[in-house]
Structures are given as C-alpha cells and as structure tokens.
Amino acid sequence: MIILSAVLMCGCGERDDKSGKVENIIFMIGDGMGPAQITALAIMQDYEPLNMERARYTGLHKTYSANNRVTDSAAAGTAMASGEKTCNGHVGIDTLGRLLESSLMSAQRSGKATGLVVTVEPMAATPAAFYAHIDDRWDYDSIAMDMLRSGIDVIAGTGAGALRKVTRPYGEVDVIAGLQAAGYTFASDMESFMAVGQTPAAMLYEQNELPYTFADSLGVRGDYLPCATAKALELLERSGKNGFFLMVEGSLIDYGGHDNDIAAVLGEIRDFDNAVKVAFDYADTHPGTLVVVTGDHETGGLTIVSPEEDFTKGAEGVEYRFSTGDHSGTLIPVYAYGTGAENFTGVMDNTDLAKKMKALLSFD
C-alpha cells in the first residue's frame, strides 16, 4: 500500500528514469515549426510556458537534405524516420533509390504496435516517410498502396474520399475497403473513432483538408489532434503488443507558413502544443515512455520584429514578417521528455533523431 502511494505520488512530474528501458516512443513533429513560430506562440500566451517547455532535455537539429540546404518535408521526414539524408522529394529511399527502414518499421519488426496521427492525408510526405518508399512524394496513389500494406495499427488523418478511388495501372482500388478487409475498424469522424475498442483502426475524415483551427467556426475539427493522440495511445496500449511507436504531426503549421498567415500558424502550433500535453501527461504516468517533440524544418522564414520594442502595446506591438512562401534552412529546436530523454541534447543532425530512437528500441 505504501509502495503504491509512492508510485502514484511520482505520477505528476517527469520521471528522470535514466536506467529505465524505453518501451514506447511518441515522436511529435510540428511541420514547419521553427524557433520563431515557437516564440510567436509564447508571445501570444504572454510568455506563459508552452507545454513543450516542460521538457528538461532540449537540443537543436540541422535540417539540410542530401541535395539542398533547405529541405522539403519528404527528405526531412525520411531523415528523421530512417536516419539517412536523401534528396528533396524522396520518401523512405536513399539518394540511390535503396529502401530505408524507418524507426516505426523497426518498432513493428520488434513486435511493437505502431500508430500515425496527422492533420492531413496520411499519404503526405512526413507521415509517408515512416512507411512508404518512393521517389515522388506527390504520388499519393502509390503511397496509399504502401499504407494499405503497412500493418500500422492506428491511423488518423484526412482524405478517405480520395482513398476510395486510388488509381493503379490495372484500374481503381478502394483503399478504405482494403483496410476493412485487412481487419481495420474504419471511422470517418471522431465520435465513432472514440467508440472503437480495438486495433487495427483507422479514423480518416472524408475531405483532404481540415480548416485551420482559427477558422474552424463550424467546429469541423475541434480538438481533433489532442483527442486523436489520446485515443491512439489508448488503442496502442490495448493492442496487447510489447510497447508502441506513435508518430504525431501538427501538419498544418507548415500550411500557415506557406500562406504567410500568422493567425493560422499560431492556432496550429497551439493545437499541436495541446497534443504535446497529452503525450507528456501519458509519459508521466507510463514509465518507459519517451516523447520527442521537434519540427522538420521552418516554413515562411518568419521573423519577429518590433521597431518600437514596446511592451505596453501587448501583442499589437509585435510585427511578424515572413521572408518566403517556402521553407528556410534554420536549426530546429528539439524537446525530449520521459525515459531516455537525456539522449536528445546538444546540436544534432536530423538523422541523429532516428538513429537514437532506433538504438533505444533495439536493446533488449
């Protein structure tokens, strides 16, 4: 009884469990989330700490790809998933076209459950880098076929409509029907997803694009990302497998950056940070869980300028300027939490993130 209450008392803070074995990894990627985006959210919150700032182990990573100082999401996703730099546009293959094994696939091979939770189509470059192998990130039809064969236990995102009509050389394929034939419980909204009790499961909204959170007046989206993260954790835990690997992406931070729309960026990064809270809270109560939070690259070349440096003006005294409609090549912050977090400090390469995760997953 005394031991039990001691364990419970530890439940409200981060475990500094350096000797512990990493059983579960939650890899959280804010697509297009650079230092200025994170700072902008801190300003919006009057410098109240972000959830990701609960992490005591932090670092930076270099994002350049094999053929460009400024990476795209395909090369960045591949580097962070597999540990190999590749060319922009390539998903899950190296510069010579050889297939790469992602950390998610390594986890699957060692008997762990796996999941992907994103705010776009799961065929988009970042999630695709964890299961697909192709030299053209925009070939969603081929990527969808890789997803059908992936064996990932929990998939959440958008684009079910497009997945019902995937074009192949021999005709059309209904990937949703294929998932169901493979045993997946399929849901097309969060209400029915919350009622799902077993894996494999897929929750895919019919449409390809969700509204930005700040423009979600009809409540199409609500708290989808934090809620789907919590639900995925519940399902992965229930799968009965020996731990899990879950990738969560705040995909639309990048879209806001491409649109040079600060309101979109702020809403999306706050939504992502709410999902980080779900993951960190899970790590607090589940020893052996590592959470790594980072971005894949910066989008928009965002800078925060304030000519008058006037704190009395509050948020209006701040001016946000974008310098590009594309990505930029800056270092990206890393926040690590839970068991094994101490491995993710200092200045790293984006490939180091995958290498470290694979190493932590492989010792038995």
Ligand SMILES: [Zn+2]
């Ligand atoms: Zn982008």
